[in-house]
Amino acid sequence: MATEELLQKALDAIGEPDSPLIKEVFDRLVTTDLPDRPMSVQEVADLLDASPHTLRYYERIGLIEVDRDASGYRTYDTDAVRRLVFLTRMRLSGMPIRDLQHYVSLVDQGEGTVPERLEMLLEHRDTIRRQIRQLTLSLAATEYKIATYGGETAP
Amino acid sequence: MATEELLQKALDAIGEPDSPLIKEVFDRLVTTDLPDRPMSVQEVADLLDASPHTLRYYERIGLIEVDRDASGYRTYDTDAVRRLVFLTRMRLSGMPIRDLQHYVSLVDQGEGTVPERLEMLLEHRDTIRRQIRQLTLSLAATEYKIATYGGETAP
DNA sequence: CTAGAGCTTTGAGCGCGCTCCAAGGCAAGC
DNA sequence: GCTTGCCTTGGAGCGCGCTCAAAGCTCTAG
Structure with missing residues (x-):
């Protein structure tokens, strides 16, 4: 598929x-x-449409731990890549880095923190919904302006 | 209605x-x-869910001109408020201040710039659509996580 | 009449999230 | 062997969009 x-x-x-x-x-x-071989920082960056700088930054601030190969180069295994997919997804939807750090610390503390994690996700879900609603209004306002300027209507 | x-x-x-x-x-x-009397900076701020600081800032950087009353206080007439509604709508959907400044300068240059304004709006419309798509994916990812944590499904 | 809140201005400060710099190591091609 | 390019690290720098500070004026309540 x-x-x-x-x-x-x-x-x-x-x-x-x-x-x-x-x-x-x-x-x-x-x-x-996701290839099941370890990936380099550049490969992951390409996959996530991010910069290697950003991936290193995320590691530095404790959002993720990344292995090193014999030469000291970062090697991202599947779990690491999956976590980064999640992290970038949350970032793209506006979750602050600070919150992600908290979330990750909850994950590190084990299963007992699942309720709090769930709570965070439920709140974030609402945040995303509000954003979509706001964007929909902005889209409508833009369509409206376009219409007043005699522009093409939406395809 | x-x-x-x-x-x-x-x-x-x-x-x-x-x-x-x-x-x-x-x-x-x-x-x-929109009351058809002039509004104070605080009133407009409340209306737009912005801070008076932000409204003054927008004026300072040339996004809008605002009248003063006899005491030197800002008075926003209906046109000013309408422009601010538009500006905040564009800001909320991620249009950079720099672009808004350009847009406003086009408006100031008269009807001849309508095609370029239209072009900007069409591009911004696409940007908003991409954002909505991204947010929809993030929403789905969040729902997915919530489901794996055994949280309630969406209402 | 006076206190206090809110308005004015210019200029500086700040939080966020990267983004880049410097100095040096590793890997592949000529 | 040497060049070229990507990798490493820690720390500094930066662009954006506000946000606040300082010093002074104005309006309103008591």
């Missing part, structure tokens, strides 16, 4: 969030396209 | 962007709830 297709399924599933497909679809989305 | 209702109509209209309702609905959305 192609990534695009999975993505579309996932997006569809959001419309009906009770669908048991969500977990399955995302399990595959998340694990797809 | 209540603002909430207008808003819903507007959101619906986005689904079918060719609808001639968009302009009408937003005309009313934009002009609704």
Whole structure:
């Protein structure tokens, strides 16, 4: 199944969030396209559309631990890459670095912190929803302006 | 017609962007709830959910000109408020201050710059759409995590 | 009349999230 | 062997968008 297709399924599933497909679809989305060999900092950066600087920065501030090869070069195993996928996803949706640091510290403290992690995620979910609502309004306002300027309507 | 209702109509209209309702609905959305007396900086700040500091800053950097009353206090007329509504909408959807300055300078240069303004708006529309897409993916990822933690599914 | 809150200005300060610099090591090609 | 380019580290620098400080004026309540 192609990534695009999975993505579309996932997006569809959001419309009906009770669908048991969500977990399955995302399990595959998340694990797809990750080579199971260790990756270099540049490779991961390309994968995440980030800069190597940023990945090193995330490591420095304790968001992730990364192994080194015999020469001292970073080697990102699958778990590390998966964590970075999650981290960048959260960053892209506006979660502050500070919160991510807290989240990661909760993960490090073990299963007992699952309720607090869950609480964070629920709050963040609301934040994302608010953002989407705001953006939708901004999109409408932009469409409106475009219309007043006689621009093309949306395709 | 209540603002909430207008808003819903507007959101619906986005689904079918060719609808001639968009302009009408937003005309009313934009002009609704604006008292036609001049407003103080604090009043406008409350209206826009911004700080007076921010409004003064926008003025300082040339995004808007604001009248003064006999005592030297800022008085925002309807046009000024409407411009600020637009500016904050664009800011909320991530348009950089620098671009807004350019846009405003185009407005100041008159009707001849309409094509370039239109171009900016079309580009920004795409940017907003990309953001919404990104946020939708982040929302899905968050839902997924919530599900793995056994949290409630979306209401 | 006076206290206190809010307004004015210019200029400086700050939090965030990178982003880059300097000095040096490792790997691959000529 | 040497060059070229990416890697390492710690620390410094930076762009953005506010946000606040200082010094002084104005309005309102008591």
